[in-house]
Amino acid sequence: MSHIHTQAINVGRTPQRFDGLVNTPVFRGSTILANSFKEWEQTKQNGDLYRNYGRFGTATTKSFEKAINDLEGGAGCMVFPSGLSACTHALMAFVKTGDHVLIADNIYGPTRNFADHVLTRLGITVEYFDSTCLAELQQKINAKTSVVFIESPGSITFEFSDVAAISDISHQYAAKVLVDNSWATPLFFKPLEHGADVSIQAVTKYIGGHSDLLMGTATANAESLDQLNQSVHFFGETTSPDDLFLALRGLRSLAVRLKQHHDNGIALAQCLAAHPAVDVVCHPALPNSPDHALWQRDFAGASGLFSFYLKTQDPAFVESFFDRLEFFHIGLSWGGYESLVLPVGKPYRSTSTLPSDGYLIRIHAGLEHVEDLKADLYQALDQAANAI
Numbered sequence: 001m002s003h004i005h006t007q008a009i010n011v012g013r014t015p016q017r018f019d020g021l022v023n024t025p026v027f028r029g030s031t032i033l034a035n036s037f038k039e040w041e042q043t044k045q046n047g048d049l050y051r052n053y054g055r056f057g058t059a060t061t062k063s064f065e066k067a068i069n070d071l072e073g074g075a076g077c078m079v080f081p082s083g084l085s086a087c088t089h090a091l092m093a094f095v096k097t098g099d100h101v102l103i104a105d106n107i108y109g110p111t112r113n114f115a116d117h118v119l120t121r122l123g124i125t126v127e128y129f130d131s132t133c134l135a136e137l138q139q140k141i142n143a144k145t146s147v148v149f150i151e152s153p154g155s156i157t158f159e160f161s162d163v164a165a166i167s168d169i170s171h172q173y174a175a176k177v178l179v180d181n182s183w184a185t186p187l188f189f190k191p192l193e194h195g196a197d198v199s200i201q202a203v204t205k206y207i208g209g210h211s212d213l214l215m216g217t218a219t220a221n222a223e224s225l226d227q228l229n230q231s232v233h234f235f236g237e238t239t240s241p242d243d244l245f246l247a248l249r250g251l252r253s254l255a256v257r258l259k260q261h262h263d264n265g266i267a268l269a270q271c272l273a274a275h276p277a278v279d280v281v282c283h284p285a286l287p288n289s290p291d292h293a294l295w296q297r298d299f300a301g302a303s304g305l306f307s308f309y310l311k312t313q314d315p316a317f318v319e320s321f322f323d324r325l326e327f328f329h330i331g332l333s334w335g336g337y338e339s340l341v342l343p344v345g346k347p348y349r350s351t352s353t354l355p356s357d358g359y360l361i362r363i364h365a366g367l368e369h370v371e372d373l374k375a376d377l378y379q380a381l382d383q384a385a386n387a388i
Helices: 005-008 037-046 061-072 083-093 109-122 134-140 163-171 225-237 241-252 256-274 294-298 314-324 372-386
Strands: 076-080 100-104 123-130 145-151 176-180 198-202 216-220 278-282 303-312 340-345 362-365
Touching: 005 061, 005 256, 037 083, 061 216, 061 241, 061 256, 076 225, 083 109, 083 145, 083 176, 083 198, 083 225, 100 109, 100 340, 109 123, 109 145, 123 134, 134 314, 145 163, 163 176, 176 294, 176 314, 216 225, 225 294, 241 256, 241 303, 256 278, 256 372, 303 314, 314 372
Parallel strands: 100 123, 100 145, 145 176, 176 198
Antiparallel strands: 076 216, 198 216, 278 303, 303 362, 340 362
């Protein structure tokens, strides 16, 4: 099999189908015509939804879903209009009233909100656990647990989970394991190869890569695909073919972009760890990270997203730091070419503990020259210290 970087260039491409065009074109459409009654009936019998109605997608959709599925090593992939939509629909596919769901305490905040405000309203018991503690999982999982949902690492505090061990425990109770894998992408980690049932991507992030689209995917193993497919089609979600074209374009350069994000992220983490105003840096590539060995064992890279704690919660220091940055801009999301910072403060946790009482800041290392980024962080920290 070819290297995964080569795969990312070629998956989902069939130039011979489109007059030799390198990229699958944008196909827009709602009504799809059958050439005959026999063809119409055969389409229904074969379950070929792509030949039936535009809501199920077009050739552009199919190209992207095949590309992601091939990279993830799944039995099939579904595309959604946002990363959150992929998370929520994957959850809904495997739960029913009376079930018990276990969710990692460091999960993406909007996913947590969905679980707390929607799943509970449907009569589903939602419980959180420290996904770095297998003993806690063993204690809380039970015969009614239908889903164990984790994000590895958590995209605010960056704790890593042992996906293989969590999957082994969960499957003893016939629970499905869902993994939000947006931080690593399939190039750096493949949850399905470690026992997970569904791997979720926020395509909005690194795969899109340019901060100009919203999209998500859920890729399932063979045992889970039918249940995911059936549930998703009930909701009528669809994704713009124009956005899918952008996502396919972003995918082709993912490997080279991720390498630069990886390199810049490690360099920034190292420089922040040496600054006297910084208490803790949450980055798995640092040897003193509690999850360093797990990251080395399971992951092929570190992308560019991490966080750090200041030694202070002083509002004047925090405001001065953010306002003096030149190349880092305050904003949600990550994965684009630009560097970002996110003011977090103290993240909410119900079962796990935090490594510091300081103010938490999330960093996305973009593709700018790393020396400019390092200098920007240092000058902002130094001037903030002088401002109080």
